[in-house]
Amino acid sequence: MDTPLHFPLGKPVAITLPRCYDGEAEALCALLDAGAPVIHIRKPDAPAAQVEALLRQLRDAGADMTRLTLHHDAALARRYGLGGIHLREGALREWLRQHPDKRHATAQGASAPDVQKTQTQQTQQGNDTYTPRLSAPAHSWEEAARLAPLCDYVTLSPLFDSVSKPGYLAGIDPADACRRLRRRTDETAKPIPAAIPAELPVSGSGSRIIALGGITPDNISVARAAAFDGAAVIGAVWTTEWLGTGPQPDPKNSDRTPSPGNRPPAGTPSHDISRIDLTATLSNYQRLTRRWQAAGGTLQFISDGDPAAAEAFLQGGGRWVQLRMKDTPAEGIIARGREILALCRRYDALLIVNDDPRLAKAIGADGVHLGQNDTPPDEARIILGRQAIIGCTANTFAHIARIAQSSADYIGLGPFRYTTTKKNLSPILGEEGYRRILRQMARAGIRLPVAAIGGITEEDVPQVMACGVNGIALSGAISRAGEIAAATARFTELVAAHRTIVTP
Numbered sequence: 001m002d003t004p005l006h007f008p009l010g011k012p013v014a015i016t017l018p019r020c021y022d023g024e025a026e027a028l029c030a031l032l033d034a035g036a037p038v039i040h041i042r043k044p045d046a047p048a049a050q051v052e053a054l055l056r057q058l059r060d061a062g063a064d065m066t067r068l069t070l071h072h073d074a075a076l077a078r079r080y081g082l083g084g085i086h087l088r089e090g091a092l093r094e095w096l097r098q099h100p101d102k103r104h105a106t107a108q109g110a111s112a113p114d115v116q117k118t119q120t121q122q123t124q125q126g127n128d129t130y131t132p133r134l135s136a137p138a139h140s141w142e143e144a145a146r147l148a149p150l151c152d153y154v155t156l157s158p159l160f161d162s163v164s165k166p167g168y169l170a171g172i173d174p175a176d177a178c179r180r181l182r183r184r185t186d187e188t189a190k191p192i193p194a195a196i197p198a199e200l201p202v203s204g205s206g207s208r209i210i211a212l213g214g215i216t217p218d219n220i221s222v223a224r225a226a227a228f229d230g231a232a233v234i235g236a237v238w239t240t241e242w243l244g245t246g247p248q249p250d251p252k253n254s255d256r257t258p259s260p261g262n263r264p265p266a267g268t269p270s271h272d273i274s275r276i277d278l279t280a281t282l283s284n285y286q287r288l289t290r291r292w293q294a295a296g297g298t299l300q301f302i303s304d305g306d307p308a309a310a311e312a313f314l315q316g317g318g319r320w321v322q323l324r325m326k327d328t329p330a331e332g333i334i335a336r337g338r339e340i341l342a343l344c345r346r347y348d349a350l351l352i353v354n355d356d357p358r359l360a361k362a363i364g365a366d367g368v369h370l371g372q373n374d375t376p377p378d379e380a381r382i383i384l385g386r387q388a389i390i391g392c393t394a395n396t397f398a399h400i401a402r403i404a405q406s407s408a409d410y411i412g413l414g415p416f417r418y419t420t421t422k423k424n425l426s427p428i429l430g431e432e433g434y435r436r437i438l439r440q441m442a443r444a445g446i447r448l449p450v451a452a453i454g455g456i457t458e459e460d461v462p463q464v465m466a467c468g469v470n471g472i473a474l475s476g477a478i479s480r481a482g483e484i485a486a487a488t489a490r491f492t493e494l495v496a497a498h499r500t501i502v503t504p
């Protein structure tokens with residue numbers, strides 16, 4: 001199967017643990033089935049024979065080898081038809097020197113999909129033109145800027161204190177990353193060179209930067225808010241311990257189902273295991289994915305069910321629709337919901353349904369948005385399952401503190417100003433209210449993505465984004481726009497250009 005990489009990546013990159021484990025090939029296949037765009041096979045602590053055995057098992061299990069990237073061993077990657085190799089700077093330069101005719105196609109202007117297609121076709125033909133996807137590790141912006149032109153993407157680390165390497169502390173400041181990256185309007189898939197910020201002199205066309213190091217479900221939203229092109233995760237994928245801010249959910253209906261048989265003895269690092277726990281791994285990955293996706297919903301269109309308006313929003317580059325049809329019977333909402341879901345799928349966009357998780361389920365939507373008087377988020381999670389995105393409305397920090405204890409994935413915080421779109425409006429927050437609440441969140445270490453909502457216009461966007469919200473949700477400013485697609489494109493640009501990260 002030929003699976004191109006689209007940036008920003010829709011789901012996290014998974015990286016293996018350093019040793020090999022029983023059940024690992026099965027777990028990697030499950031992560032690929034769950035939509036992992038790329039899995040990095042990084043095995044510094046495993047003998048070469050074990051790594052090769054793992055690749056053999058994966059190939060025999062029918063895994064999509066083009067979505068695997070092997071660290072350091074280009075010859076082994078080539079032998080097993082892996083889609084990518086990950087090389088340190090010296091090895092990368094040496095590989096490029098030895099393959100002058102196979103210089104990275106993306107660096108020469110082709111798109112990532114072209115790179116993969118060529119590689120797959122060549123592997124199938126068995127000839128000598130293996131052209132893998134190239135990636136490299138960087139630990140500073142200077143290194144990232146040097147390596148990015150040479151390869152498809154760079155991993156930049158450590159963004160946070162490592163989960164899997166105790167004592168390996170954060171070295172990349174997310175707020176600085178946001179300043180460097182925010183002018184790239186990636187959500188609309190514009191070519192990168194036009195949008196490279198002056199502070200980061202990356203000159204390669206198509207070179208991307210993926211955040212790495214200490215990423216968990218609780219902080220992955222920060223990597224997305226900083227406009228990284230992806231997030232790569234090690235410890236938080238493989239851990240059998242709860243990494244959430246809230247209480248560990250009930251295993252019967254939880255977000256995560258740790259299997260007691262695989263629990264490490266108390267006091268051992270959570271990644272120090274002998275066998276991969278498939279259920280926990282998948283559950284971890286789904287949770288990371290929801291949070292990454294929720295943080296990517298920087299422009300949310302609250303649709304009253306008009307398919308033409310929804311389609312114009314999608315044509316303008318919008319990728320997140322919320323279906324909010326007040327006073328319409330359930331059958332009407334389901335019918336319109338299915339119609340708009342089909343549109344969203346054509347544009348690779350997400351559809352969230354307002355108020356009712358059962359309607360969201362009947363429609364087959366990606367999630368639900370719940371108000372203070374709607375179904376509680378943990379009940380909605382039981383109805384919708386671990387992959388569903390759940391948003392909750394808040395008007396105060398106390399609401400947010402409560403929501404953070406649940407399995408919700410993002411917050412709709414409002415109203416920014418007076419609006420006629422919603423009855424029984426909560427007290428207006430204005431800029432001052434947003435700044436206060438976002439600061440309280442930062443101090444409390446709550447990093448759920450926040451969408452600002454309520455009467456927001458184009459002129460408001462710089463001011464609202466400067467408060468530190470992740471994005472904005474709009475009804476009237478989109479549905480009443482003369483040219484919805486053009487208005488959507490303008491809003492998207494504005495949101496991307498004014499991202500900020502609030503530090504405590």
Ligand SMILES: Cc1ncc(COP(=O)(O)OP(=O)(O)O)c(N)n1
Binds near residue numbers: 355453
């Ligand atoms: C993103 C977002 N934020 C807040 C709301 C409001 O939800 P709720 O409080 O349930 O009010 P209604 O939308 O049901 O009138 C929202 N829908 N979306």
Ligand SMILES: Cc1nc(C(=O)O)sc1CCOP(=O)(O)O
Binds near residue numbers: 302414454473475
């Ligand atoms: C649905 C909704 N919820 C709000 C809240 O404050 O919780 S304000 C709002 C209305 C958003 O539409 P418009 O962009 O037209 O004002």
Ligand SMILES: [Mg+2]
Binds near residue numbers: 354355369371374
């Ligand atoms: Mg509601």
